[in-house]
Amino acid sequence: xxxxxxRTAVLAMIAVLAASCSGDGDSxxxxxxxxxxxxxxxxxxxxxxxxxxxxxxxxxxxxxxxGYVGAYRTGNPVFLIQRIHPDLREYYGHEACxxxxxxxxPDDTSSVTVRSISGPAxxxxxxxxxxxxxxxxxxxxxxxxxxxxxRRQDLQLGRIGDRFYFFQDCGDPxxxxxxxxAMSRLDPDDDGFYYVHRGPGDSEDFLxxxxxxxxxxxxxxxxxxxxxxxxxGREVMYVTGLEGGGMRRIVLPDSTTTLYMSDxxxxxxxxxxxxxxx
Numbered sequence: 001x002x003x004x005x006x007r008t009a010v011l012a013m014i015a016v017l018a019a020s021c022s023g024d025g026d027s028x029x030x031x032x033x034x035x036x037x038x039x040x041x042x043x044x045x046x047x048x049x050x051x052x053x054x055x056x057x058x059x060x061x062x063x064x065x066x067g068y069v070g071a072y073r074t075g076n077p078v079f080l081i082q083r084i085h086p087d088l089r090e091y092y093g094h095e096a097c098x099x100x101x102x103x104x105x106p107d108d109t110s111s112v113t114v115r116s117i118s119g120p121a122x123x124x125x126x127x128x129x130x131x132x133x134x135x136x137x138x139x140x141x142x143x144x145x146x147x148x149x150x151r152r153q154d155l156q157l158g159r160i161g162d163r164f165y166f167f168q169d170c171g172d173p174x175x176x177x178x179x180x181x182a183m184s185r186l187d188p189d190d191d192g193f194y195y196v197h198r199g200p201g202d203s204e205d206f207l208x209x210x211x212x213x214x215x216x217x218x219x220x221x222x223x224x225x226x227x228x229x230x231x232x233g234r235e236v237m238y239v240t241g242l243e244g245g246g247m248r249r250i251v252l253p254d255s256t257t258t259l260y261m262s263d264x265x266x267x268x269x270x271x272x273x274x275x276x277x278x
Contacts, residue, residue, distance in 0.1 A: 056162070058162040059162055059163050059164055061114065061117055061138060061140055061157060061164065062114070063164075064083070064157060064163075064164040065112045065114070065140075065142075067079045067083070068080070068083075068112065068166075069110050069111060069112055072106070072107050072110035072146065073106060073107065073108055073110050074106055075104055075105060075106025075107075076104075077101035077104045080101060080168075081094075081097055081098050081101060083163075083164070083165050083166060084097050084165065084166065084167075084168045084170070085134065085158050085160075085165040085166065085167050085168075086160065086165065087132060087134070087249050088127060088132075088167060088168060088169075088170065089170075090174075090249065090251040091127065091130065091132075091173055091174060091211070091251060092169075092170035092171060092172070092173055092174055093170075093174035096170045096171050096172065096174065097168065097170040099170075099171070100168070100170045100171055107146055107147050109145055109146065109147055109148045110145060110146055111144075111145045112142050112143070112144050112145075112155075113142060113143040113145075114140060114141070114142055115141040115142060115143065115152075116140075116141045117138055117139070117140050117141075118138065118139045118141075119136075119137055119138035119139055120135075120136040120137060120138055120159065121136075121137060121139075122134065122135055122137065123137035123139070123156055123158075125156075125167055127167075127169055127173075128169070128172070128173050129173075130173065130211065130277065132249075132277070134158045134167070135158075135247075136158060136159045136160075137156050137157065137158045137159075138156070138157045138158075138159065138164075139154050139155075139156055140154070140155045140156075140157060141154055142154075142155050174251065174253075185207060185256070186207055186208065186209060186256075192275065192276075193273050193274060193275045194206050194207065194208050194212065194274045194275060194276075195208075195273075195274040196271060196272070196273050196274070197261060197264075197271070197272040197273075197274075198271050198272075200264075200268075202260055202261065202262050203260045203261040203262075204260065205230040205258050205259070205260050206258070206259060206260070206274060207256055207257070207258050207259075208250075208252070208256070208257055208258075208259055208274060209252075209255065209256055210251065210252045210253065210254060210255050210256070210257075211249070211250070211251055211252075211277050212249075212250050212274060212275065212276065212277055213247055213248065213249050213250065213274075213275055213276070213277050214239055214242070214247070214248050214250060214272060214273070214274050214275075215242075215246070215247045215248075215272070215273045215275065216242035216245055216246055216247075216267060216270055216271070216272050217245055217270050217271045217273070218244075218245060218267060218268070218269045218270015218271065219244055219245060219269065219270065220243075220244065220266045220267060220268055220269055220270065221243055221244055221266065222243050222265060222266030223240075223242040223243060223246075223264075223265070223266050223267040223270070223272075224238070224239060224240035224241075224242065224264075224265050224266065224267075225238075225239055225261050225262065225263055225264040225265060225267065226238050226239070226261070226262055226263060227239060227250070227259045227260075227261060228259065228260055228261075228262050229257065229258070229259065230258040230259060230260050231258065236252065236257065236259060237250060237252070242267075243266075245270070249277055
């Protein structure tokens with residue numbers, strides 16, 4: 001009889017607990033420091049595992065166009081300013097490219113429909129008297145709708161790493177171009193380059209215009225170095241992005257500057273050529 005009463009009391013207690021859990025009011029359990037610590041650790045471990053296993057896929061043309069159209073629909077030009085090709089942002093200056101979108105008006109009719117995509121291939125364009133050649137450019141044949149009007153056009157998109165960029169004229173260039181400077185001053189030996197660096201150690205001083213390029217023709221996995229002012233030794237620009245052979249356009253604030261390269265890293269087994277901007 002005693003055992004039966006005890007069993008009945010236990011069942012009654014379970015029923016009470018179940019009722020309190022399923023009721024409308026939220027019950028607050030007593031604080032258990034050990035339980036709280038265990039829960040936090042488990043949560044952290046799960047989060048860490050998820051993070052390390054997540055990879056971001058390279059952007060597609062469609063991904064880029066989603067952001068492009070979204071900027072026009074919302075009237076927020078941040079995406080557009082960030083996706084102007086870096087060479088042109090340097091040429092015009094970031095502030096000029098930002099100001100170009102002042103008074104940006106939202107358009108909830110905006111859309112882009114892709115007809116075809118070709119490329120990648122090199123593509124050249126002239127911007128305010130300077131000719132640029134860009135590598136790995138896709139040409140996208142699209143139907144564009146803005147403010148309920150439809151037009152068909154080719155949209156050029158350049159890929160850098162895993163992202164796409166477009167080509168925008170932002171107004172007046174930030175700096176003067178090579179054409180305003182006598183080539184006899186920049187290239188006294190008439191070999192087509194301002195300077196060619198082939199050996200170890202610091203380079204000789206060389207004169208460059210405000211807009212030029214540096215090309216590395218070697219195959220090392222990394223090539224980077226600072227450009228320093230010959231008179232003061234001050235670093236004018238750190239040049240990187242030439243891994244395994246490559247080209248970098250340089251934009252400086254002055255019309256002509258005398259520079260030298262210093263602290264070359266990973267540029268062995270190749271040649272560094274400082275020359276006119278293509």
